[in-house]
Amino acid sequence: MALRVQDLKVHYRTLRGDVHALDGVTFSVADGEIMGLVGESGSGKTTLGKSLIRMDSRMRHVGGTVTLDGTELPIGDTEAMNAFRFSDVSIVPQYAMSAMNPTRRIGKMVRELVESRKIRFSSVRDELNRRLDLVGLDRGVLDRYPLELSGGMKQRMVMVISTLLNPSLLIADEVTSALDVSTQRAVALALAGFRDHDLVRSMIVITHDVSLVYQIADTITVMYAGRLAESAPTDTLVSTPRHPYTQLLISALPEVGVRYGGKRLTGIAGSPPTLLDPPSGCRFRARCPLAFDRCAEQPPFVEIADNHRVACWKAV
Numbered sequence: 001m002a003l004r005v006q007d008l009k010v011h012y013r014t015l016r017g018d019v020h021a022l023d024g025v026t027f028s029v030a031d032g033e034i035m036g037l038v039g040e041s042g043s044g045k046t047t048l049g050k051s052l053i054r055m056d057s058r059m060r061h062v063g064g065t066v067t068l069d070g071t072e073l074p075i076g077d078t079e080a081m082n083a084f085r086f087s088d089v090s091i092v093p094q095y096a097m098s099a100m101n102p103t104r105r106i107g108k109m110v111r112e113l114v115e116s117r118k119i120r121f122s123s124v125r126d127e128l129n130r131r132l133d134l135v136g137l138d139r140g141v142l143d144r145y146p147l148e149l150s151g152g153m154k155q156r157m158v159m160v161i162s163t164l165l166n167p168s169l170l171i172a173d174e175v176t177s178a179l180d181v182s183t184q185r186a187v188a189l190a191l192a193g194f195r196d197h198d199l200v201r202s203m204i205v206i207t208h209d210v211s212l213v214y215q216i217a218d219t220i221t222v223m224y225a226g227r228l229a230e231s232a233p234t235d236t237l238v239s240t241p242r243h244p245y246t247q248l249l250i251s252a253l254p255e256v257g258v259r260y261g262g263k264r265l266t267g268i269a270g271s272p273p274t275l276l277d278p279p280s281g282c283r284f285r286a287r288c289p290l291a292f293d294r295c296a297e298q299p300p301f302v303e304i305a306d307n308h309r310v311a312c313w314k315a316v
């Protein structure tokens with residue numbers, strides 16, 4: 001098991017109180033697995049991704065553990081996490097396209113990054129070229145400035161940099177949302193290619209676009225208001241979703257085939273609860289067509305079939 005996250009709780013400190021962005025999240029990602037993480041805006045996807053690699057100063061690790069390849073990650077300690085970043089766990093961040101320093105040639109930037117890990121640039125040079133080939137970037141890109149690259153090229157460059165040291169886990173956060181549809185597909189397939197070539201062992205692909213993960217993910221996990229609602233192998237989740245929220249997400253998509261193309265998680269009436277003072281019980285109940293008395297009590301996230309987990313009283 002590459003990654004095991006157990007009862008993870010992460011809050012944001014704000015002047016109005018703590019935002020309970022992750023409220024007891026438990027899941028695993030197996031060796032070789034691409035896990036798609038989907039949910040509406042504000043459900044906690046980015047917070048989860050950041051928690052596994054670099055918390056910002058407003059984030060607070062309130063509870064739970066993260067274990068990667070048998071080692072517990074010191075996620076609450078930014079300094080201690082330095083030893084793991086880039087080499088064990090790496091991220092293509094949500095705004096990757098603007099993450100590169102505009103005043104540095106790309107090759108120089110990569111060299112500095114590699115050398116900051118006490119690795120000689122010459123020892124990764126061949127591998128760097130091979131990976132540029134893999135994502136379809138000309139090697140001359142290393143002599144250029146980020147400003148000279150298109151959005152899709154920058155995105156692929158950041159993917160190459162993030163995976164250069166063969167991390168065990170790669171987190172890709174909304175890597176395609178700013179791209180046009182044909183570039184989105186190329187970037188998604190390039191991501192899957194990194195796993196297929198064993199350059200990263202497993203991957204979490206964060207998106208609000210189910211069609212993206214439907215194409216490349218082995219499993220899909222659905223988040224709602226800081227908790228996990230459902231998780232299953234991709235085909236199972238799409239063909240037999242058991243949580244009413246997942247059912248609504250899937251039914252909001254057009255027919256299969258073209259059916260998931262470009263469709264976003266929209267079309268469900270109402271909005272998620274505030275995470276500043278989240279309600280007790282099931283957090284979806286105010287919007288749920290199947291809600292009943294028992295939903296006042298929080299449903300556990302339980303396995304109802306092989307590798308299919310759901311947090312809903314109607315599904316257990």
Ligand SMILES: Nc1ncnc2c1ncn2[C@@H]1O[C@H](COP(=O)(O)OP(=O)(O)OP(=O)(O)O)[C@@H](O)[C@H]1O
Binds near residue numbers: 012013041045048275
């Ligand atoms: N810096 C912050 N300070 C306070 N609250 C925050 C901060 N960042 C995020 N939050 C809150 O934490 C919750 C989870 O946000 P998060 O960005 O993780 O969701 P998301 O699912 O990734 O959304 P999106 O798809 O819009 O990026 C939301 O309620 C959000 O308002």
